[in-house]
Amino acid sequence: MIRIVARNIIRFFVVILIQVLVLDNVLLGGYLNPYFYILFILLLPFETPRWLLLVAGFLLGISIDLFTNTLGMHTAATVFLAFVRPWVLSLFAPRDGYEPDSFPRIHYYGLSWFAAYAAILTFLHHFVLFYIEVFHFQYFFSTLLRVLLSTILTTSTIILSQYFIFRK
Amino acid sequence: MRGLLWLLRKYNYILVFIFLETVAIILLSNHNLYQHSILVNANREITGNLYESIEGAREYLNLRQNNEILVRENARLRNRLERLENSIPDSLSMDFTTGNYFYTPAKIVHSTHFKQFNYLTINKGRKQGVTRDMAVIGEEGIVGIVLESSANFATVLPVINRDFRLSAKIRKSDFTGILQWEGASHLVANLNEIPYHAEPAIGDTIVTSGYSAVFPEGLFVGTIREFALEEGNFYRIYVDLGTDFQRLFYVNVINNFYRKEQVELENNRE
Numbered sequence: 001m002i003r004i005v006a007r008n009i010i011r012f013f014v015v016i017l018i019q020v021l022v023l024d025n026v027l028l029g030g031y032l033n034p035y036f037y038i039l040f041i042l043l044l045p046f047e048t049p050r051w052l053l054l055v056a057g058f059l060l061g062i063s064i065d066l067f068t069n070t071l072g073m074h075t076a077a078t079v080f081l082a083f084v085r086p087w088v089l090s091l092f093a094p095r096d097g098y099e100p101d102s103f104p105r106i107h108y109y110g111l112s113w114f115a116a117y118a119a120i121l122t123f124l125h126h127f128v129l130f131y132i133e134v135f136h137f138q139y140f141f142s143t144l145l146r147v148l149l150s151t152i153l154t155t156s157t158i159i160l161s162q163y164f165i166f167r168k
Numbered sequence: 169m170r171g172l173l174w175l176l177r178k179y180n181y182i183l184v185f186i187f188l189e190t191v192a193i194i195l196l197s198n199h200n201l202y203q204h205s206i207l208v209n210a211n212r213e214i215t216g217n218l219y220e221s222i223e224g225a226r227e228y229l230n231l232r233q234n235n236e237i238l239v240r241e242n243a244r245l246r247n248r249l250e251r252l253e254n255s256i257p258d259s260l261s262m263d264f265t266t267g268n269y270f271y272t273p274a275k276i277v278h279s280t281h282f283k284q285f286n287y288l289t290i291n292k293g294r295k296q297g298v299t300r301d302m303a304v305i306g307e308e309g310i311v312g313i314v315l316e317s318s319a320n321f322a323t324v325l326p327v328i329n330r331d332f333r334l335s336a337k338i339r340k341s342d343f344t345g346i347l348q349w350e351g352a353s354h355l356v357a358n359l360n361e362i363p364y365h366a367e368p369a370i371g372d373t374i375v376t377s378g379y380s381a382v383f384p385e386g387l388f389v390g391t392i393r394e395f396a397l398e399e400g401n402f403y404r405i406y407v408d409l410g411t412d413f414q415r416l417f418y419v420n421v422i423n424n425f426y427r428k429e430q431v432e433l434e435n436n437r438e
Contacts, residue, residue, distance in 0.1 A: 050181035058188045065195075072196025072203075079188045083181075132196065135203050 004045060012060065014165075015040045020067040023157075033146075034153045035074075037064055038125050039161060041082055042118055043105065046098045050086060057082030070133075077129035084124055092117050106162045118158050123151045209318045216289055216321035219278035227417070234417055241307050269384055272296060272421040274304075277321070281328060281354045281413045288324040292421060293317040303383040303422040309410025310334075310376060310387050311419050322421075327389075328354045328413055335380055336389050339373040341366055347374070347389060347407070354413050356393060359405040366403065368395050374407050381430040384422065 019037040026034070040060055044053060061078030065071045089104070092113060102108040104117065126147045134143050176183075197204050227234075274292040292298045294317050304311040304324050312326035313334075325332055328349050336347040336359060343366040345359045359374060372392045378385025390407040398404045 051184045054181060054184045054188055058191070061192070062195075071199035072192045072194070073200070076189055076192035076196060079185065079192060083185045132203070135206050 008040075008044065011043065012040055012056075016060070016063050016067075019064060024068065032153050033150050034157050035122075035126065035129070035150070036154060036157050036161070038078065038081055038122065038154070039158050041078065041085060042121060042158065043103065044085075045103055046089065053082040053085060054079055073132050074129065076132055077125050080128045081121060081125040085121060088117065088120050088124075091120075106159070111159070114162065115155065115159055119151065119155045122154045122158070123147070126151050126154065208316075212289070212316070212318045212321050212323065216277060216291070216318070219289060220291055223275070223277045230417060233415065237307055237418075268425055270297075270423040270425065272298060272423065274298070274322075274419050274421055276417055276419060279326075279413065279416070284330050284351045286326055286328050286354075286413070287315070288312065288326050288416075288419075290322050290324055290419060290421070291320065293320040293322050295319050297423060298322045298421050301382055301427070303387075303424070304419050305383075305387060305422060306411045306416050306419050308388070308412070310383065310389055311411055311413075311416065313382055314421065324419075326413060327357055327409060327411070334383065335377045336374050337377045338362065338366065338368055338392075339375045339386070341368075343368075344377045344379070345403075345405070355409055357390065357407045357409055359392075359407050360402065362403040362405055364397060364401040364403060368392055368403060368405060370394060374405075381424060381427045381434075384424070 015037045019035070023034050023036050037060065041053070041057055044056065048056075057078040057080075058075060061075035062071075064074040064078075068074070089098075094109075098104075099108075104114070106114045130143050130147045130150070131137075197207050272292055274290040274296075276288050277291050278289040280286045280288075288304075288311070290298075290304070298314060298317050300314055300316060302314040304314060304326075310327065312324045312329070312332065315323045315325045317323070327334070327347070330349060330351055332347075332349055334347045335344055337344040338359075343362050345362040347357055347359050349357045362368065370392050374389040374392065376383040376385060376387040376389060388410050390409040393406040393408045395403050395405040
């Protein structure tokens with residue numbers, strides 16, 4: 001138990017550092033922004049209570065906001081992500097539920113399961129984030145395009161990371 | 169009660185969610201100028217419409233008073249017309265092209281008068297040609313300056329706001345000072361920086377100076393209530409405001425056609 005908590009806390013800082021120090025400095029045209037840091041929320045254990053998920057989302061979002069000087073933007077999107085995660089998890093649940101002592105990762109549930117899970121949550125997060133950024137529906141379709149392209153990029157980064165840094 | 173507690177326990181995460189999202193939106197609005205401006209505009213439209221319907225009901229209670237004000241204004245305008253007609257031999261010699269100002273009547277739908285930073289909301293906005301930095305006057309004196317406008321409403325910075333500054337002068341002697349408000353009473357403002365040799369007297373009329381290109385020259389502001397000589401050889405003059413903000417219902421917004429030109433010229437010189 002203590003080990004799981006400690007690992008998650010360390011992961012919290014690692015994703016923030018990767019996001020702020022590396023990915024925020026990689027410029028891939030105006031349409032592509034990978035927001036890798038949401039991996040932290042995706043990898044939290046199945047049994048995490050909902051309120052704790054929300055608080056974790058809030059802390060994560062506000063930390064990113066403090067670095068990018070966009071106070072409130074990532075916070076709103078990440079709290080929303082934490083809010084919908086339980087529903088998405090129950091949507092993709094195996095017939096007899098998630099096994100005890102397992103975590104939402106490729107290692108336990110396979111690539112296709114993880115890819116679908118990550119893609120849906122990433123899309124929801126990016127949708128909220130990008131529309132808060134433009135803040136009106138005037139450029140609805142160009143924003144939607146940015147959402148879709150960035151979702152693909154973020155999801156691939158997250159899946160790749162499962163093979164390299166956060167294996168277990 | 170039991171059921172309520174049970175509901176709260178079961179769905180407490182929704183409360184947590186709403187709370188955290190609210191915090192995020194507040195942060196967003198307070199720290200990001202662009203999102204802030206959109207929220208404020210949307211808010212002005214919504215509250216403006218709400219206040220307008222409340223004000224509609226309140227209007228009936230003040231009908232008698234408004235009638236009186238309108239009758240008085242009618243009489244004043246009739247007198248002016250009479251004088252003007254007498255001074256013009258025939259209509260051919262009248263010149264209609266010299267009007268620099270256009271008046272838009274508007275109704276106040278919301279106002280505060282007992283705070284330090286008071287604001288008014290009027291029911292005319294961009295669609296009716298009301299934009300930033302236009303002057304607002306009432307029947308009994310100046311009211312304020314348009315601060316922001318949305319499609320159908322505008323916020324006015326009135327004289328009784330501590331951020332308000334306007335150049336005004338004593339009509340008798342043409343000495344110019346700065347009109348501002350110090351938050352004590354909504355009936356009294358201050359005229360500062362009048363030099364000691366101006367020799368003001370109680371009851372002297374204060375009018376706008378017209379230097380700022382917002383207000384035309386010579387609009388009634390108020391009368392001198394009392395004055396005292398300050399250190400540095402300046403007078404500190406207390407002005408009884410002509411406008412009683414508590415009884416103000418209708419205003420006129422003044423659009424100065426040449427304001428843009430004047431401001432551009434002045435900016436070029438700097």
